Every structure is written in structure tokens, then in C-alpha cells.
Amino acid sequence: MTAWRIGTTVIHKVLEAEVTVSLAGVLRTDDTALLKRYPWLAPDFGMADGTFVLSVHGLVVDTGARRILVDTCVGNGRASVPFLPMLDSAWLEDLAALGYPPESIDTVVCTHLHFDHIGWNTRRVDGKWVPTFPRARHLVTRAEWDHWASDADADLHDTMQPLLDEGLVDFVGNDHRVCDGVRLEAAPGHTPGQVAVVVESGGERAVITGDLVHHPVQFIEPDVAGLADTDAARAAATRRAFVDRYADTGTLVIGTHFPAPTAGLLRRGGDGGVRFVVDGLR
Template sequence: MQWTVGRVKITQIVETETVGSTRFILPLATNEEIQKLPWLIPHFATAEGRLKMSIHSLVVETTSRRIIVDTGLGNDKQGRNVPTWNNRSDPFLEKLTAAGFPPDSIDTVLCTHLHVDHVGWNTKLVGGKWVPTFANARYVFGRTEYEYWRDHSDAPDRRAVFADSVQPIADAGKADLVASDERLADEITLIPTPGHSPGHMSVHIRSGGEEALLAGDAAHHPCQMVHLDWSSTADSDPRQSAKTRRELFSRFADTPTLVIGGHFSAGHIRRDGDAFRFVALG
């Protein structure tokens, strides 16, 4: 999937897709509740009310930069709390290269936050050691996010993620810690969107009179646009995440802004009563 926003090109590279089995992350999104939202079907849910979600990266090309936003689960990782996320051997780098983005061509890695499914390909296992996957890139982490997980990765799974996918980047001297509202390039500015994690950031692209929002995990699925209070089980602050969703969606609703989520594909936000709905592209 590929989209153009002014002079900026966005390409989605999917690592894995799921249909259903999402109740662990959005417990209130029952089949019956999803079937009440027919606009989700077929792009974001099945007729039976099962959610469609993906884990993917977004490559953002400007006139001078080649940025990969979020890096999925990665291969050979261990200590994950979802069994199928351990010891993976996915051809993600081959897919990335086939799409025209060999790892060495990436100059910036941007993580919207530092959860397990957004940092995995930051590193790869070489000779028993975790090394940066994108050898020519600087890795951009939100300072608030990085410092939180550095100091609070107490649970074994969180400790494993930081140790194999974040700390090696800092050790290699490739990490740039930035403010949550940093301007990364003329066309790209970060937006603080806390709640899912303490320093979660979304990405605002503006080029040639057009705009895009890479929302990250401000919402895991478009059903959260109508049910703003359906916070994910992974949200560090559910009340804040609901507040963030309302503010973020209000800002971009009823505009031509292209919106892409961390686990769903592109569309436009429309107001719907006191909440919102999502109109898929294509």
C-alpha cells in the first residue's frame, strides 16, 4: 500500500496480519458490538464482527529523507508475553527490500513508542549479539518514552524488549532523544499523544498543501473512534488515552487529512454525533 501527500510518499510494509483473536487487547470490542458498526465492514472487520488488524511499518520518503516509522516484532526475539511473537523468522527485511527500501537505504528510524510490536526490527541478531538493523540510520526516540522504559521496565517481558531492541541502539551511539513535539523535517512534526504509553507520539506530515497523520497506537482500531472510552489493555493511562483520542480526532475530523494507524490502514476521520467514524480509502 502506498500513498502520496504532496511531495511525501508513504509506503506500508506489513509484517503480520490477524483476523480476530484481538480480545486480549480490546476486550470491549465483542463481535456483537462490532456488528453494530457496519461502516467497519469489510475493511476493518468481518461480517461476523471479528477485527482485522496488522503489525506494520510505514516508510516515509521526503525529498531528502527516508524514514521508517515503527519496526514491528522482529526476528529471534525471546521473552515476549504472546507466544507467537517469540523466535520469529519472518522475511520482513526481504519484503522491505523488494519494496525498494533495503535496510542500508534508511536514514532515520522513528518509534512512536517503545512497545514490543513497534521496536522489534530496531535490531537483528548477528553472531549472538543484537546490532542495529538499519546501519546507516539515526534512531529517534521520544525522550519521555525512552526514560520511562529505561527506568520502569520491571516486568520480565518489558525488560526483555528494552534489552534486545532499545538498549543496543543507545549502546551503539545511534539513539537521538527528542521532545514529543519535535520538528524532524520541514514536512514532519511530532504530536504528543500520551496515554497508550507515557511518551507516545504521533506523526504529522504536511506537504504541498496536503496533510497526513500517522497515529501510532493512539487508537489500535477504528472502532475506538466511535467508542472513545474503549481503551486498550496495554494503555498505561486509559483515562488519558481516551482524552487523547478525542483531542486528536477532533483536530483532524472532517478534513482531507490522510490518517493511518499503527495497526490499521488508511482513511479519513468523520464526525458522527458526539464521536467519530473512519472512512476507508480504496
């Protein structure tokens, strides 16, 4: 478990699982040399055989006044997920060990509604799926919900319906202000209503990416799409705008699927190219 301090706000990473994958297993590319062109990505974000580690984790944003959980991972005992089926992790216990038992979370932000971001929205108790965070408002953008609610293939029944039944969901705009110092920022393309989460305190800033990137190489080559991007062109435009907005600003970028060290800074070189810099931030 890792933590970063942004002013008086603390952000905790709570790891659920890590999976070693090929680049083509996550991104739409058959370029086996892609990672080798950027040797500074090694060893954190790529290995000699072209594989890399994909991390699944949630992030607690603790402002002192609010306890906000950004994304709830895959969850235990879900047979239908494409990877990590029937997971049996200690994620919920790890969250509690940090000082955040489920009842203490007051807000859950779903950056989007893919299975590996909403799994712990619910848990199975006595054979029934019930809300894991019963006191939390669960924030989903209206654009995201409208997309998936109209998708006949979407399977949100176990992860969202119990929340709806209990009145725990708020449908919000993609620029919603969660509280002082925490706001959503539109990041469409991977899904129509996806958001990043911006955290600001004491003159410092961090941004949690959501799935606008799965790997830092997408900051350098934004046209390399994710396999699950619903609109590849829009996702690429979102990545370009993200780099333009945050490069050389000192903003800590926390990757929703980046393995340790997970967070870094976007910096441009003399050639205009961008790097994801982690040295000195470990």
C-alpha cells in the same frame, strides 16, 4: 505493500504479519455487539463473528531528501514476544525490494517502546544483536524512555542497548520536528511518551496514529481502552482530541495496526458521530 502520496512525499506500508483476534483480545471490552452497532466497519475492520484482523507493519516516509522509517515491528527470532514468537518473516527483504535497504534509512521513529514497534531496531548476526539500520538516528521521546528505563519489568536490552552502545539514539521532545514536513505529535495514554507522526507536503497532510487506536471503533467510542494502555483516561482524552483535530479536515489517517485499506478519513455525520471512511481511497 501499499503506498500513499502526500504532496511530493510518499508513505509506504511494509507488512510484517497479520493476526485474527477477538475484540476483547486487544481492547478492554466484553461488549460482543460493539462492532455490529457500526455495520460500516465491515468487512474491512470486523467480521460477523466479532473478530478482526490486527496488522503489524512499518511505514516508510520518503520525502525525497529523507528516508524515515516509522516503527520497526516485531522482528525475527524473538522468543519472548506475547504473539508471533520466533517470527521468520521476509520483512527486511520486502523493505529492500521497495528500494529501502537498511543502510539507506537515515531516521527511525519509535512511536513508543512496545515490543511490536521496535523489534527490527536490531537483528541477530553471528549470535549477537546488532543495529539493523546502522546509519539511522533512532528517535525516542524522553518521556517514553524515562518511563521504560525505570520499569524493572521492561525488556529493552536486545532492541535498544545495541543502539545506545553505538550512539544511534536521540532522545527528543514529543513535538520534535524530524525534518521539513515531518513532525511528532504527542499522543500519550497508551504509553506516557507515545507520539503520532504528522506528514505535510504540498498542502496535503497525513498522520500516522501509533497505538492511540488499535481499531477504528475507538474513534467512535474513545472510552474503549486498549488492553495495554498505561493510562486509560489519558488515552481516551488523546483520542477525543485527535478526532476533534482531524475530523473533516481531509487529513489522511494511517492506522499503525489497521489492516488493508489501512488509511482513511475521519468524517462527522449529521448526528455529530464520526466515521472512518475508506471508500474511494483504496
